Amino acid sequence: MNCDVCKTNQATVFLTQIVDGKMQKVNLCEGCSKEKGVTDPTGFALADLLLGLGAAHEMERGGGVQKCPTCGFSQADFKKTGRLGCATCYTTFADGLASLLKGMHKGTEHVGKVPARQARSLERESQLKNLQRDLRKAVSEEDYESAATIRDRIRHLDTE
Amino acid sequence: MAIHNILNTSGEWLRGEGPHNQIVVSSRVRLARNLKNFAFPGWAKKHDRLQILEAIKPQVEALPEMSDAFSVYSQDLSALEKQVLVERHLISREHAAKGVGSAVVMNRKQTLSIMINEEDHLRMQAIRAGLQLKNVFKMIDKADSALEDKLDFAFHPQLGYLTACPTNVGTGMRASAMVHLPALVLSEQINQVIQAVNKIGLAVRGLYGEGTEALGNLFQVSNQTTLGEKEDDIIARLHKVIEQIIEHEQNARQMLLQKKPKTLLDHIGRGYGILRHAYSMNSKEALNLLSFMKLGIDLSFFPEECRQPVDELFMETQPAHLQKGTQQKLAADERDSLRAEIIRAKLAGFPRPDVGASEPPPPPPSNGGTSSQN
Numbered sequence A: 001m002n003c004d005v006c007k008t009n010q011a012t013v014f015l016t017q018i019v020d021g022k023m024q025k026v027n028l029c030e031g032c033s034k035e036k037g038v039t040d041p042t043g044f045a046l047a048d049l050l051l052g053l054g055a056a057h058e059m060e061r062g063g064g065v066q067k068c069p070t071c072g073f074s075q076a077d078f079k080k081t082g083r084l085g086c087a088t089c090y091t092t093f094a095d096g097l098a099s100l101l102k103g104m105h106k107g108t109e110h111v112g113k114v115p116a117r118q119a120r121s122l123e124r125e126s127q128l129k130n131l132q133r134d135l136r137k138a139v140s141e142e143d144y145e146s147a148a149t150i151r152d153r154i155r156h157l158d159t160e
Numbered sequence B: 001m002a003i004h005n006i007l008n009t010s011g012e013w014l015r016g017e018g019p020h021n022q023i024v025v026s027s028r029v030r031l032a033r034n035l036k037n038f039a040f041p042g043w044a045k046k047h048d049r050l051q052i053l054e055a056i057k058p059q060v061e062a063l064p065e066m067s068d069a070f071s072v073y074s075q076d077l078s079a080l081e082k083q084v085l086v087e088r089h090l091i092s093r094e095h096a097a098k099g100v101g102s103a104v105v106m107n108r109k110q111t112l113s114i115m116i117n118e119e120d121h122l123r124m125q126a127i128r129a130g131l132q133l134k135n136v137f138k139m140i141d142k143a144d145s146a147l148e149d150k151l152d153f154a155f156h157p158q159l160g161y162l163t164a165c166p167t168n169v170g171t172g173m174r175a176s177a178m179v180h181l182p183a184l185v186l187s188e189q190i191n192q193v194i195q196a197v198n199k200i201g202l203a204v205r206g207l208y209g210e211g212t213e214a215l216g217n218l219f220q221v222s223n224q225t226t227l228g229e230k231e232d233d234i235i236a237r238l239h240k241v242i243e244q245i246i247e248h249e250q251n252a253r254q255m256l257l258q259k260k261p262k263t264l265l266d267h268i269g270r271g272y273g274i275l276r277h278a279y280s281m282n283s284k285e286a287l288n289l290l291s292f293m294k295l296g297i298d299l300s301f302f303p304e305e306c307r308q309p310v311d312e313l314f315m316e317t318q319p320a321h322l323q324k325g326t327q328q329k330l331a332a333d334e335r336d337s338l339r340a341e342i343i344r345a346k347l348a349g350f351p352r353p354d355v356g357a358s359e360p361p362p363p364p365p366s367n368g369g370t371s372s373q374n
Helices: A030-035 A045-062 A075-081 A096-102 A116-139 A146-160 B005-010 B046-060 B080-089 B133-148 B184-186 B190-199 B231-259 B259-276 B284-299 B304-316 B318-325 B331-346
Strands: A015-018 A020-030 B024-033 B071-075 B103-106 B114-118 B124-130 B173-180 B202-205 B216-225
Touching: A020 A030, A075 B216, A116 A146, A116 B005, A116 B133, B005 B071, B005 B080, B024 B071, B024 B133, B024 B231, B046 B071, B046 B103, B080 B318, B103 B284, B114 B133, B114 B259, B124 B133, B133 B173, B133 B231, B173 B284, B184 B190, B184 B231, B184 B259, B190 B202, B190 B216, B190 B231, B202 B231, B216 B231, B231 B259, B259 B284, B259 B331, B284 B304, B284 B331, B318 B331
Parallel strands: none
Antiparallel strands: A015 A020, B024 B124, B024 B173, B071 B103, B103 B114, B114 B124, B173 B216, B202 B216
8 A cells, every 4th residue: 555645655654533523544654654743642743634635535526627827736736735725726626625624624604813904904895885785775766965975985995 | 042042941831830730731822824925835936935934034033022032944953953843842843844945933932933834834833831722822812913914814704814724724723732641541531532522523632552542641632623613712612621631530540549559559660660770761661651650740659849850851751852962863772772861860869659558568678687587
């Protein structure tokens, strides 16, 4: 049996981990097991390795052959490494990743920390969306006085 | 600050003052972050990695927490120096394998360590002794907030922080506690505990050898998922579970004392005897025997003064720590005899286990001057 990481050397280290009642197996050669730190009981590398390999396998079943337009990363590369190429890969491979993330995590939506800068721009975006909706409503009701006020507020937000 | 300042002084967490520090060795939280407009380190071209490094490193060094930091490019560390940092959990094994294009910055107390261009552009971790996950998270969260003000992190409104591996996406946070559970192992309850913890989405890891025995009876409990749950909730859940594990371990210790005192004393006595008299010992055997010494101290079979030296040996008997004092690289058998020597020296003044009321004292050694009665 060949090593799951380098695919060339004979596997001599066999690992099994049970997470959430699901058994994951990985076979490694001497060299890769050392490099990946599987002999380090307190390291994080083992979990990452196991989950990464499992993840790639599952996504492959989802099919698709596209490459990431930003970094040129492909599905095959993901299978090989269990890692993605860049932030845009999350959009490029969104379909395959969706089911993968669902199985892997507690939820599908981030509910934790948001970087302060992003929080401000997210806030502005949602404000803008609301104003545009109000504007359409005002116009459709021929309430041009309100529409003008809303338009000014949108302009103000845009130039901020 | 120079590398020898780090190598020659142990980190704050190794000196072991912290809540529940008899059972919880350390608490650790790490965050993964990436810059918006660059490929992740594993996929980025060398030129890009260098650009990323030069964008991040000065910002990390400018953190108030890093005012007296040790900051070094990966290629400027020797293999042995890297290994010492790995053994102290200040860098990961993966990071130790990196050369040009990566770096690490750590504070003097060795409680905060930030790896640049590991699997993600930033891997930031805080580590403290004992059970104090909340404090540890606060430390690293503060550093993260300061950095996000200067650096543009890859963040997706639905998926959160984007990471090279999808297992880290969302909070990018892995929180863990290292726990010492000799009584749960001895009483064969450890598997039940591991299974129960797994069921609620947390992972328990040890180095599994024969059966389910972990190296040195040390286990790491950590969160498994990073998406769909707030950082504070993950930390609180983990904290609660660790508290329960502590209780189980303490109960198991009391049970052993009452129901199987001989088994318990046998393990502690053998640990003491072998550690004090061996001339060759590999690191696995050392950790397993030291674990029973530690248990013996927790149960007052040894005086409290013995705790510090034993805790130190857990780290000092690791292969790289062993060799940092020697000039050349040692072969395995040379390391084993050096390890035994260091342990013998450190335990030389240790009294025999005081078994007190739980067991009749061993017969006094026959005195050379008086003739024996038989």
